[in-house]
Amino acid sequence: MGPDYLRPEAVVSASYKEIKGWKPSRPRDDAAKGEWWRAFRDSTLDRLEPAVAISNQTLKADVANYRQALALVSEARAGLFPTVNFDPSLTRSHGAGGTSNLLNAEVSGSWTLDVWGKVQRSIEQQGAAAQASEADLANATLSAQSALALAYVTLREADSARDLYADAAAQYQRSLQIAQNQYDAGVAAKSDVITAQAQLLAAQAQEKDTEVSRQQSEHAIAVLTGRPPAELSIGRGRLADVVPTIPAGLPSDLLERRPDIAAAERVMAEQNAAIGVAIAGYFPSFTLSGAYGYVGDPFIAQIAGANPAWSIGASLAQPLFNGGLTDAQVEAARAAFDSAVAAYRQTTLAAFQQVEDALVALRVYGEEIKIQTKAVSAADQAVKIALNEYAAGTQNYTTVVTAEATALTDKQSLLATRAKRLDAAVNLVVALGGGWSDDKLAAVK
8 A cells, every 4th residue: 555665856956066166185095984084194083983983872872773663673574474372271160060160271363464565564664764763873973973073173273272372472482581681771661571471471371271172172072982081081282284185976976975864765765654554544454363272171081182172263344434534644644754855855955055065165264274374474574573673673562562463363363274174174074974875774674
């Protein structure tokens, strides 16, 4: 009963809008299949990521949900087979005629024939639900892995920011010494020394502030790997300078490479099968039943074993009137399928948006980094010139402070953009499915 499943068409463009203008910086190997994080060539990240699939508590709940879905498939499949029961009873009673014993030892069974394919549709429905659950598990795993990678980028950004502020503090210390020397020589005001001291202390405070972001990122990574924060310590390092080459492929590939799209597609198949289950409610059910065993007094030797009992039967149950219940169930199943189709198409559209967003971010951030790198170089040169002129007495200290503040701001912007570009690379890998493919879904029959 009901329609056979045909995957509805998704809204797919011929190519990505951003693909022509996207040029990865310093290409490396393509993203690894499955262990996609290895494309970033970071040994610490390689060590942390596998623990997500093993120890993350949220994923353990998803694994349990998947096992439950598989059990429901077996439960539905049981409807294809007869049920056999053995429930013997022995009754001893006393009345006017004396005491009597009655043993009822029969094996009984019944079999509801799947004439209209209702059970088959139920198996199909639960099988699709199990595959959707498996795809949900894959999507949750990918999300947790990407969350760890993004937290790791934030941690390394904090490490690099700490180094940046430490270098700035060292520079400001030298500037303070120059201002102090000028003041001691009587060619500079005390305010120059105080300004230099304030600038140095501000940089030292910023260096301290980076520890908050670093520690919170480390705590997040610990929880994602299934450990309390106190049990994980990550050594200091620097933010990576390059991103790997990530081939985007064709938009139509996303229909096979995104686990969330696969899950939405399997939900459509599940709801399609539910229509057949509901339509089968219009038709009668046929049940065969039978029993065989012994009924009598087991303590009377003359008849013990001579009282076999058996029965066979067939029954038909045809709904005649149920107040439009079956009509409503069929309509509800069709509406659920239409909803699943809309959700599937919306999921694909959101996936295309995520890929386009990541592509444009990689392209623009790459161009921005080139400009910011030149700005940092020019700012450093301006600082050097301002300090030399101040030491020579031809420039006031305000110029030095302005040049140093500009240089620090430019370096902060460059570091932030580098981190955002790495985030975009992670987001692109995840948006492309992280090397996952729907052929990894287990066959459920």
